[in-house]
Structures are given as C-alpha cells and as structure tokens.
Amino acid sequence: MIQNCHIEINRMFEEAMSLEDNPRETAIKVLHVAARTLGSQIARLVDNTDEVPKLLAETVESLGQGISAGMMLHHGQHGEMSIQMYKAVESR
Incomplete structure (x- = not known):
C-alpha cells in the first residue's frame, strides 16, 4: 500500500485538474x-x-524532499530544497 500511495495522490491531483476550468x-x-488532512492524521x-x-x-x-524532486521532474531544475521548522505554538 505505502509504495503506491504517491501514485494515488498524484492521480487525485491530475483528476481534479482535468475537471476544472482553472x-x-x-x-x-x-x-x-x-x-x-495530513494535519488531522498527525x-x-x-x-x-x-x-x-x-x-x-x-x-x-519530507515536503522539502518532494519539492526538490518535483522541481527536477516538472521543470528540469536541479537543487535541494531544505525546509526547517523552528517553532510550533500550541494554544488552548
């Protein structure tokens, strides 16, 4: 299941994009x-x-890794995207 998860997610985006004017x-x-949805799962x-x-x-x-791969795949741009989170604040 996990090895094909990205295929399903990409299919969801492709389908949504093909059905709309914009x-x-x-x-x-x-x-x-x-x-x-990811936030809810976390x-x-x-x-x-x-x-x-x-x-x-x-x-x-992992998002940064995906952006690096996507820039190469979709735009032919090489590089590495490093995203760092410095702070998470909780309020109740």
Whole structure:
C-alpha cells in the first residue's frame, strides 16, 4: 500500500485538474485540503501534543524532499530544497 500511495495522490491531483476550468487554482485548493488532512492524521497519530512538533518537522522535511524532486521532474531544475521548522505554538 505505502509504495503506491504517491501514485494515488498524484492521480487525485491530475483528476481534479482535468475537471476544472482553472487547473492551477484547483490544484492549490486540493493541496490545501491535503494539508488539512495530513494535519488531522498527525493529530491522530500522536499520544499527546508534545509529540506534534517532531512529527510535523519530519513531515515538513519530507515536503522539502518532494519539492526538490518535483522541481527536477516538472521543470528540469536541479537543487535541494531544505525546509526547517523552528517553532510550533500550541494554544488552548
């Protein structure tokens, strides 16, 4: 399942973009929905809020790796995107 997860996510974006008049804006909306869904899953996986920053930082690091790969794949641009999260603030 995990090895094909990216295929399903990419298919979701491709489908959404093909059905709309403004594919870029549609993709951005899907991206925001996906981000909220990831946030919900992070909350689901932690036992307490103290664990959120570490898991969130690891997820953000993976986003950077995906951006690096995507820039190469879609634009032919080489490089490495390093994203660092410095702070997560909780309020109740």
